[in-house]
Structures are given as structure tokens and as C-alpha cells.
Amino acid sequence: MRIFRLSEYSLEELNAILNTLNGYISGEWFVFFLLGTGLFFTLYLKFPQFRFFRHAFRIVRGKYDKDGDEGDTSHFQALTTALSGTVGTGNIAGVALAIHVGGPAALFWMIITAVLGMTTKFVEVTLSHKYREKAEDGSIAGGPMYYMKNKLNMKWLAAIFAGATVLSAFGTGNLPQSNSIASSIEATFGLDPKLTGGLLAVLLGFVIIGGIKRIANVTEKLVPLMAVVYLIGAFAVIFFNIENVIPSIVAIFSDVFSGSAATGGFLGGSVALAFTRGVNRGLFSNEAGQGSAPIAHAAAKAHEPVSEGMVAILEPFIDTVLICTLTGITLLSSGVWNEKIENKFQKTDLIVLTQKYDETNAEDIQKLSIHLDGNEKQPVYTGNLNVREGIITNSVSLLHARSLAEDIKVFQEGNLFSGTLNVNAGKIKFPEKVTIRGKSLMHSSPLTTEAFKRSFLGDYGQYIISIGLLLFAFSTAIAWSYYGDRAITYLVGAKGVIYFRIVYVLGFFLAAFTDTTIIWTLSGITIALMTIPNLFGILLLRKDMKETVTKYWKDFDLEWGEAKELPIEKKKAEVE
Template structure:
């Protein structure tokens, strides 16, 4: 797992976490916002009217209504990114990361408008009579770039596992286990069976499920979040102050949080914003291509609502819950995952300002400048406590406290370990006798879903855990459903209808297996695959900017003449 995680981090450093990526993503949104005259503002009211079906014609070509297409696409975007992704962005980049998520959403509204309009315009009818659309179709049919279309379609299939499938299953299983103590594999098995029953019915069944679950889950989660925020009303203004003040100064070390630079907040906020609303990725365009309508721009306008609902509303509520309760910089008891912890040489304390500065450098963009090196050697453990040794244990970007080394027996019971602890390259070396059964439990910062659970539980107690767990299950499960559709449309493009059933079977098996895989590895896989889709899609829509502008003009001409979409 360590080797896989390191490889994924290396890939991500050249893609989603590369210096150029946020500029390309936001730059495309800024360009189209100016080029099309701020459509996310000018067409917002029209989008609301269209999604209610005010201008629809039942005999228009397509498989779903505008509302069903919106809820299907929302079910693909409103997922673990809204619960765990926001928490991860704040955990790494500090409060300012939320601001960059907002910017990604605002300009992403225009980007989504463009990609959906073009995908709807160049959609095709499949052998079974349903609609198939997405960036791969305008890449081939308009740009004449079959190679680019194939690249995007392959990336979509891979991303359906790395973004829409595995992180969702993993986070559902973790949340259900933490709240209800149900084994990961049981959750994975039950939900995998339900997933198969839904996706085998195709887009019509998926849309029917989505239009019922999405409003329900949004009401539940938003209601709980608003309650927590109101109960911490005195911290709302300080939270906003931290978001904006940290934009220019970076986030200072506070509590267990060791600080974050301006660059880190920008990078992580944009990347997590993309993972949340998928604007620029081209995925939601596949769902919107199924909508009934004659004018592509009308469905593009409906898609404007997605980043607004997904990020500006739901992600903001999650962020304010975490910031207003103050749990983001507090240490909590947790079991350390090996990919989150590192033994380093030397003894450091997060109460010593000089140590904090050095540790902040080590956790920043250039660890080598800190002078800190990872620990290699053997430590002695007596009844769970490490005895002696010139080292510090970092977990989840914080100095770990009150930790014990435990060993798990065949019955799954944990008991304090005594004996040698072999450390290689900063982590427990599995070549040591019985070391694969060792784990460390203690206090540190937490991230992703556990951090959001801590925030909700701060005011709602056990009911907060229930809200997050149930919300997570519904959010993530519907995301997996939507992404199965994206993947099977890509499979149809690549190999035809015959590939759909094998793909669906593999998709369900991947969902099952991911419920038992390390969280950090799964998230890193997600970030890599997202970038593989985004870059070809952004290139394609930029190439078609004139086509897009003409399509919008044609829409308004048609609308003024007929009053229909």
C-alpha cells in the first residue's frame, strides 16, 4: 500500500497538484465567464424556470426530464467531496481553502454550462434507443479528434472507479463502522447488491432513484448543518474573518494545526472544489445529455445550478460547521493509518514556536528545506508504550500524543504490544515479526469524514454522527450510481453495448472491495483520475469557444420565437 500510495502521490504532483493545474482550471472558467458575459449571473433565473419544466415539450428527444437530469448529475457531484473532501481541504490548507472552493464553483458554473451545452448538442442515439453524450462525442464529431475522444472515454472509465466508485464505498464503510460499528465488509456487501439492482435498470431507473433520494438527503444534511452553525453563531463571523484573512497571510499554527501557506490553501481549495462539483471534468455533461430538449443551451443553463447547490451551499455549510465548532485544529483519539503517520528523527513539540516553524516547513511544499529526516531503526515497546528513542511521531500532519502500539489477534481483539518495533523509511516495517498486525492508536488531528463527524457531534452528540453517517451513505451511494452511468456511456463509446454488462459487474466488485481499503490511498487515486478527465475536456471546450457562443445565440432566437426549450 505504501508503494502504491507513493506512486499515486508522484502522479498527482504532475497533474492535479501541479502548479499549472489550478490556473488552467480556473483560467478556463474565467475566460468563458468574460467571453459569454457572466452567464452564471444572467441566466440563473432562466435556469430555475427551465428546471421546473415551464418550457418543456414531452415529445422532445431524450430520456429524462430537466429535473431528473439535474438530480442525476447532482447525485454524481454531491458525495463524499461535500462531507469528507471539504474537511480534507481545511485540514491541509486551513480556512482559506474554502474561499478557493467558492471561486472554483463560481467560475465552474460557466465551465459546466459550456461542457453540458456542447455535449448535449453532439449527443447520439445508441443501439438500444437511449441517448449517449459527453465530451468524447464533441471531440470526435466536431473537433475530429478521435484520439482525444478515446483518451477522455478511457479516463472516464478509470475515473468512474477512482472517483465515483471507490472513495464513495470507502467513506460509507468508514462512516457506518465508526457510528454503528458494522464491519466494513458487511456494509460493502449489502450496498453492492443494492447498487447492482439500480444500475442494471439503466438511466431511467437511475434518474427515478436520484430524483427521490437527492432532495431527501439534502434536506437531512442541510438541516443538521444549519442547527450546528446556529448553535455556534458567535463563531460565524470569526470563521469568515479567518477565511479571508488567511488568503494573504496563510494559516498560522493554532492548536494541533501546524499552519498552511497561501499556496497550499489555493492548491488544495481548487483541487477539492473540482472534486466536489466536477466543473471542468466533463462528467456531469454525460448525465445532462440524456435530458429531453431541442436546444442544447437550455440544458446547459440547468447545469449552472449544480456548482451553486453543490459547493456554494452544501460545501459552505460543511466548512462552517467545521470552523465554527473549532474541531479542525483539535486533536482527537483515532487509530492511525500507516499512510498518514511518519516517524521522524529528533524530538519536536507543537508548543515550541521554533519547532512549529520547522514542522510547518516539513509539511509544506518543500520538506527538504526543513532539515528533518525520516527515522530508520528499531524502537523498543513495553506494554504498548515506546521506550526511549530520539524520534517524533507525526500523524495526520500533527504531532501525535498519548499513543499506544497495539497488536490485533486472530479474533480481531487489540492488546498492548511488547517487543521490538522496526521502523523503515519513517513507517512500521512489515518485515518485522508480526508487524503486519500492529497498529497505533492515539491523539492527533483527523481529516476527511471523521473530522466532519467530530464537528456535527460537537453539538448534536450521537445524533450528529447519525446525520453524517446517513447523509454520507445517501450522498455517496447516489454518487456511485451516477458514475456507473458515466462509465457505461464511455464503454458504449469505446466498445459498444456488449461491454456494458461486464463493466457493471466490475464496477460493483470494485465498490465492494473498496469498502476495506485504506482511505488515504483511495482519495489519492481519486485526485489522479479526476485530472486525467479534466485536462482533455478543458482543451476540447476551449477549442469550441466560437461554436459555444453561436449555440447560445441560437437558443435565444429559438426561445423568443417559440417560448420552448
């Protein structure tokens, strides 16, 4: 019997198709739609992310809690559960990727995205909490699908959102996270990915089978722990390179409207690249507008949905304004972001150009910079590369990780390779067990790992990243398991949750030793399919949102008599 099996070439084709689809669904219009929604509500609600910030901390501390509040978790547990879903690989790898592509200014746009996202989170969490339900098993079920069904009467839209949430639970919170953990642990400690996957899958199953109460108990301890571990490593880098901190901060703001000039191995970054990458990574990191965090917050004990919305204001601030900024300063102050470092070249980051380029030649640098921006492509190579004892003898240039590669060596099973490599349209067709090493820029988590070595801890700093990735990615998997099971509850009822959890744990194990490139691409599509209906829904409910906020302050003033201490408008004409 013949068994159908996708070839590597077919997988690449499928990935290319998904990338194209992702480009249409979550292209520039999507970025402006998301930012525009945040800006609209910021103005419409008169900058709630600033006016209610102090009040949000009081709520988290439980100052206004009541014994009769209905829900499954406390405000703090809901916050840490939501943070465990957002604080993850985006804070370690996402910031590094944004700076790698767009330069220091990309960090500025990540911060701006977070500030607007604070308002978006406030709105989506408030509305989701307001229209939550009690599931048939007695647990609280909430999220954007419930306001779409109960208020907008758009069950079809709610079903699309819930379906996308289930897919995104695997594409965002499960498979890539498991693969990232296993790869990092193998690189640092040499542990077999299957063993890592098996151990963590058992632990994951133990946590999520217990439902939201056990999840909340774990995340309220795990999130502060991983924050402390990461902060120790980051400040060790910053203080070790203290003389570079001020110049790094200056570069973040000075390059915003001019773009980042070529420096070191960095070939330059345009204003447009800094903007798009900064916004894109910022959104990936804090998930404002995606509709995921409202599912966690809907379970919180609260008699007023606005109070839980205010708690959510803190999420993008902690996740992006604090943690991502800290990561960015470690990358910039350590100098690794524009330094060529010895590494194994990744196939997807490698392209062969038809001629030799010289980094000391300003004209060549300009050509390569424009090529990377996509405005005017340089000719790519097609043909055979002749390799003699690891050295490529053709007069070509290799671009790896957006930099001109140096000291290139070709290996096969650890030995210097001699033979030919076939190249089609700039992409090398690698024979079995052939790898290429050399000096080039790095990005994502390997770049952050290098930065953490440039500290008082020396090479031991890399263990901070390995432990950080383990805690961050594992906590993300925990949070997304809950998002997925609430979506399953909406679609088929509580009876389907146990089956979802079993498949979720199994997928977490298998992904530890399976290529998840296509999953990451699919993740981008499912994120957009969650975000678009969510933004559409909250815009339709803008008046409902304003009325809910107004009523909250009126009731608060009557009950607590503290309105004069808070940044609110007491006159109806001012708050409408």
C-alpha cells in the same frame, strides 16, 4: 504451483509510482489550466453564471418545456443525476481535508473554484447536448466524446476520454465509495463490511440494470432526501456554536493573503497550501471541467442545448457554494479543525522526527510549520523505537495528521505493546496487529464526524454523517455507473453495457472489504485524463459556443417574447 502475489511493500511502491505520475499529470499546471479555462469562458461569455442564474431555475421548473422534446429524462432529473455524482464524499471529507491542510482560507478558494466552474459546466454541457446521438438501443448517448467525434473529428481524443471515463467510473464512483460506506457503517454500527457490501451491491444492481430512466427516478428522490438529512445535522452544529460563526466567516476571508497562523494543534498553513488544496478539493467536489456531468445532461429532454447548459450552472453552486460552505462553517465553528482528538493513527499520516519538539516553543512551531509546507524539511528518524508497556522511550517526536502527536500509546491486539519498532526514513514498519493511538488533529470524514457531535444532537450527530456518507456515496456510485455505460456504448456499442454493469456491481461488493488506497491514487490520474481532453475540446469550440448562445436568445425572444425580462443583450453588437 507458485502463485504470484504482490507484497505490501510492492503495493506501496506501486502507489508511490502512481502518486509521482499523478503529480506530473495533475500538478499545478493542471490547476491553472482548469481555472484559466473557467475564467476565459466567464469573460468570453460575459459572466453567464450570474446573468443566466435566474433563468436556469425557470428551466428546471419546466416552464419552457415542449411535448416534442427528445430525451430520456426531465431537466430536474438530469440535474439530480449529475448532482448525485458530484455531491458525495468530497462534500464531507474533501472540505475537511482542505481546511486541515490549508486552514480556513482553503474554503475561500473552493468557493472561487465553484464560481468559475459554473461557467465551465455551462459550456461543456451545452456542447455535449448539442452533439449527442441516439444509441442503437434507442437511448440517448452524449458527452464530450461525441462533440470530439462529431464536431472536432478527433476520434482518437474521444476514445481516450471514453476510456478514462470507464476507469474513473471504477476509480471515482465505485470502489472508493463502497469502501467508504462499509468503513463508516462498521465504525458506527459494527456491521460486517462484507454484509454491507453485499446488500448495497444487490440494491445498486437493481437500480442500474434499469438504465437511465430508473436511475433518474431514484436520484430525483434520493438527492433531496440526502440534502435534508445533511442540512439538519449541519444547522444543529451551527446554531449550537452560533457565537463562533461570525469569527469563522471572518477567518475564511482574512487569511486568504496572509496564510493561517498556528492555533491550537494546527501548525499553520501557507497562502500557497490554502490555494492549492482549496482549488484541488473544489474541483474534486463539483467536477466542473471533468466532462462527467455532461453525460447525464445529454439525456435530458430539451430542444435547445443551451437550456440544458444553463441547468448545469446550478450544480457547482449547490454542490460547492452551498453544501461545501456549510460543511466548512460547521468544522470551523465547532472548533474541531484545530483540536487534538484521541484517535487511532493512520500509517500514511504518521512520520517520526529525530528530536523532541515543544509546541509551547515558538521556534519549534515555526520549524514544524515550514517542514509541513515542504520548504525546509526537519531530519527524520531511522533506526529502532524502543517501546515499554506501550510507551516509546526514544527522544523523538511523532507527527500525525500534520500535528505534533500527544499521549502516544502502542498496542498489539488491544494490549499494551513492549518491544521494538523499526523505522526507515521516518516511516514505521508495523508488526502484525500493532496499532498506535494518541491525540492529534484529524481530517477527512472522521473530522466532520467529530464536528457533527458538537451540536444539540450530541453523539447522535455522528449518525448523520454515517447516513450522509451512505446516501452520498451510494448516489455517486449510481451516477458513475451511467457515465461508465455511456462510455462503453461509445467504445464497443450497446452490447457491452450489460457486461460493464455486472463487473461494476461485483467491484462494488469486493471493494467494501478491500484496501482501495491505490484506487484513489489511480482515480486522480483518470480524472486528469478525462479533464485535459475535455478542456482542450471546449476551448477549440469557443466560437461554436458563443454562436449557439446567441442563436438561443434570438430564438427565445421570437418564441416567448420575454427577452426584456432576462439578463441578455438584445443588440447584435453586444452579443456578437
